[in-house]
Amino acid sequence: MDGYELMGRHREFDVEKxxxxxxxxxxxxxxxxxxxxxxTQAAGVERPALYSAFGNKEALFKKVLTRYYERxxxxxxxxxxxxxxxxxxAHILFNAIDLNTRYPEHTGCLGINGILAGSDEAEPxxxxxxxxxxxxxxxxxxRFERAKVEGDLLPTANPDTLAKFVLAILHGMAVQAKAGFxxxxxxxxxxxxxxxxxxxx
Amino acid sequence: MDGYELMGRHREFDVEKxxxxxxxxxxxxxxxxxxxxxxTQAAGVERPALYSAFGNKEALFKKVLTRYYERxxxxxxxxxxxxxxxxxxAHILFNAIDLNTRYPEHTGCLGINGILAGSDEAEPxxxxxxxxxxxxxxxxxxRFERAKVEGDLLPTANPDTLAKFVLAILHGMAVQAKAGFxxxxxxxxxxxxxxxxxxxx
DNA sequence: ATCATTACGTAACGATCGTTATGAAATTTA
DNA sequence: TAAATTTCATAACGATCGTTACGTAATGAT
Numbered sequence: 001m002d003g004y005e006l007m008g009r010h011r012e013f014d015v016e017k018x019x020x021x022x023x024x025x026x027x028x029x030x031x032x033x034x035x036x037x038x039x040t041q042a043a044g045v046e047r048p049a050l051y052s053a054f055g056n057k058e059a060l061f062k063k064v065l066t067r068y069y070e071r072x073x074x075x076x077x078x079x080x081x082x083x084x085x086x087x088x089x090a091h092i093l094f095n096a097i098d099l100n101t102r103y104p105e106h107t108g109c110l111g112i113n114g115i116l117a118g119s120d121e122a123e124p125x126x127x128x129x130x131x132x133x134x135x136x137x138x139x140x141x142x143r144f145e146r147a148k149v150e151g152d153l154l155p156t157a158n159p160d161t162l163a164k165f166v167l168a169i170l171h172g173m174a175v176q177a178k179a180g181f182x183x184x185x186x187x188x189x190x191x192x193x194x195x196x197x198x199x200x201x
Numbered sequence: 202m203d204g205y206e207l208m209g210r211h212r213e214f215d216v217e218k219x220x221x222x223x224x225x226x227x228x229x230x231x232x233x234x235x236x237x238x239x240x241t242q243a244a245g246v247e248r249p250a251l252y253s254a255f256g257n258k259e260a261l262f263k264k265v266l267t268r269y270y271e272r273x274x275x276x277x278x279x280x281x282x283x284x285x286x287x288x289x290x291a292h293i294l295f296n297a298i299d300l301n302t303r304y305p306e307h308t309g310c311l312g313i314n315g316i317l318a319g320s321d322e323a324e325p326x327x328x329x330x331x332x333x334x335x336x337x338x339x340x341x342x343x344r345f346e347r348a349k350v351e352g353d354l355l356p357t358a359n360p361d362t363l364a365k366f367v368l369a370i371l372h373g374m375a376v377q378a379k380a381g382f383x384x385x386x387x388x389x390x391x392x393x394x395x396x397x398x399x400x401x402x
Numbered sequence: 403a404t405c406a407t408t409a410c411g412t413a414a415c416g417a418t419c420g421t422t423a424t425g426a427a428a429t430t431t432a
Numbered sequence: 433t434a435a436a437t438t439t440c441a442t443a444a445c446g447a448t449c450g451t452t453a454c455g456t457a458a459t460g461a462t
Contacts, residue, residue, distance in 0.1 A: 008438025009428040030318025033233060036420060046441055048422075057420065113318040116309060116379050117231025130380045164386065165393040168373030175372035176365070178317050179331045185365065192366040196397025209408025210458040237450060247411055249452075254409095258450065 015053055018043040022050075023064045027106035030114040031061050031125045061114075061125055065132065068110045072099055073136075080139060085147035086197050088140070089166045093190040096170050100177035101186065108178040112171055137167055157198045169193040216254055219244040223251075224265045228307035231315040232262050232326045262315075262326055266333065269311045273300055274337075281340060286348035287398050289341070290367045294391040297371050301378035302387065309379040313372055338368055358399045370394040 021042040025034045036057060040047050054060040079091035100108050114122075115129040144159035153159065173186050181189075222243040226235045237258065241248050255261040280292035301309050315323075316330040345360035354360065374387050382390075 006438075007430045007436065009430095009440070011439065012428095028318065029320055033319040033323065035320065035418080037418080047420090048442095049440070051421070052439070108317060112376060115376065116317055117229065117314040118234040119230055119236065122234065133380055158389070161389040161393050164377070164382075164390050168370055168377060168390050168394070170373065171376035172369030172371065172373030175313060175316060175376070176369060179334055181365075188359070188362040189365050189369050192362050192397060193369070193394075196393060207408075208406065208460045210410070210460095212409065213458095236448080238448080248450090249412095250410070252451070 011053070013043070013045045013049060018045055018050070018053065019064060019067055022054075022060060023068060023110065024103075024106055026061055026064050027068075027103075027108075027110040027113065030118075031057075032114075032118045032122045058125060062128060065111065065128070069132070073111070075099075076136065076139070080143045084152040085144050085162070086152070086194070088143055088147075089162075089197055090190075090194055092140075092166065093169060093173075093193065094187070096173060097177075097183050097186040097190060100174055101181075101183040107180075109170075109174040112174040113178070133167075137163055140166060154198055162198070165196070166193075212250075212254070214244070214246045214250065219246055219251070219254070220265060220268055223255075223261060224269060224311065225304075225307055227262055227265055228269075228304075228309075228311040228314065231319075232258075233315075233319045233323045259326060263329060266312065266329070270333070274312070276300075277337060277340070281344045285353040286345050286363070287353070287395070289344055289348075290363075290398055291391075291395055293341075293367065294370060294374075294394065295388070297374060298378075298384050298387040298391060301375055302382075302384040308381075310371075310375040313375040314379070334368075338364055341367060355399055363398075366397070367394070 021044070022034075022039050025038045025042045028034075029038065036047060036050075039057075039060070040050060043050065050060065054063055075095035076092060079088050079095070082088050082091055096109070111129055111132055115126060115133065118126055141159055141163040144153060144157075144162050147153040148155065148157060148159055153162075169190065173181070173189060176186060176189070222245070223235075223240050226239045226243045229235075230239065237248060237251070240258075240261070241251060244251065251261065255264055276296035277293060280289050280296070283289050283292055297310070312330055312333055316327060316334065319327055342360055342364040345354060345358075345363050348354040349356065349358060349360055354363075370391065374382070374390060377387060377390070
């Protein structure tokens with residue numbers, strides 16, 4: 001299908017750039033806090049153009065969410081391949097700090113910012129965010145279970161609790177980043193958390 | 202002023218019950234996710250009655266927030282009076298778990314649920330929530346500094362980092378409660394966090 | 403009993419929400 | 433060059449948002 005030219009007028013805006021613009025808006029304001037006026041203005045595109053390219057607001061958000069995981073949470077699969085559970089946890093925490101504070105105009109985590117509260121209409125999106133979060137937890141749990149088999153986690157360690165603990169810190173730092181915490185401050189929090197991580201120091 | 206009867210028609214609804222009803226709605230849906238239709242329906246009161254009693258939506262939310270701190274976060278001042286820093290942290294974490302999971306229809310923490318994202322119009326409320334969070338942190342920090350003076354925190358301990366770490370867990374558990382975590386699961390997370398707490402075991 | 407004052411329910415306000423009908427402009431196909 | 437197809441910008445849709453006139457009912461003060 002490559003090189004095949006569709007009949008009809010060509011799209012005049014860059015779909016990738018429009019998605020990135022929408023991501024910034026959703027990241028800062030959450031799903032419901034972001035209006036279509038915000039989205040079209042950020043993308044520099046009229047309303048019907050966004051609809052024809054991505055569908056409605058919910059569909060657009062889900063595309064953005066997928067993009068967010070691919071483009072900004074790509075450090076997670078990388079972290080999961082590190083040799084020890086402790087290194088995995090440290091890598092995830094420190095990269096999250098960078099992500100949560102890198103862009104001053106949209107701090108915290110896109111995947112968490114919309115997960116807490118909203119109207120009933122936004123419930124499907126909240127559930128999607130909850131599910132995405134759970135998938136990340138499942139991956140981390142699987143990695144910690146492997147670590148137990150491989151011996152770099154003690155037999156007394158509980159991989160499930162450990163995964164949930166690391167993610168609790170992750171979510172807590174996302175909240176604190178939204179409250180204006182600096183990366184240096186968050187780093188101290190992460191290191192304190194890692195001191196609770198079982199295994200050789 | 203007690204027993205003094207104001208001129209004019211008497212209020213027919215219970216202000217306290219209306220505030221509690223509004224609290225439930227804000228707790229579940231956040232500030233922006235809660236509509237005035239939701240609030241009036243929950244309170245069983247017509248719109249102008251809410252306005253005349255509490256002012257506009259923002260003023261109502263702030264009254265509810267104050268009430269939330271008084272009625273549901275009252276375990277914090279209690280915790281701060283416990284003899285050791287470790288007991289303070291444990292008391293706060295375990296009571297937060299109970300609060301975050303006690304009401305299935307509005308899980309998590311009212312003070313956190315509205316703190317992450319919203320439209321520009323909701324920014325004043327977000328800032329108020331951020332400030333309230335910071336006040337709690339300041340109280341915990343002061344308590345940990347006292348603990349260092351009193352010797353139940355080692356001289357090498359960093360009270361500021363420790364306070365922020367405990368609150369990171371607190372915020373993280375609020376997110377996880379919103380994601381459906383059971384109190385038992387959250388308790389395991391909290392205990393894992395406490396294992397990172399310096400001092401005698 | 404009359405007036406002043408407050409709360410009540412109804413009903414509506416302008417603004418914004420997400421969404422879409424519509425016709426002109428642009429491009430490929432034939 | 434004419435037909436087919438797609439995108440474009442304008443403009444509007446109905447619904448809901450937070451907020452408030454407005455007229456009536458109820459109470460305290462005189």
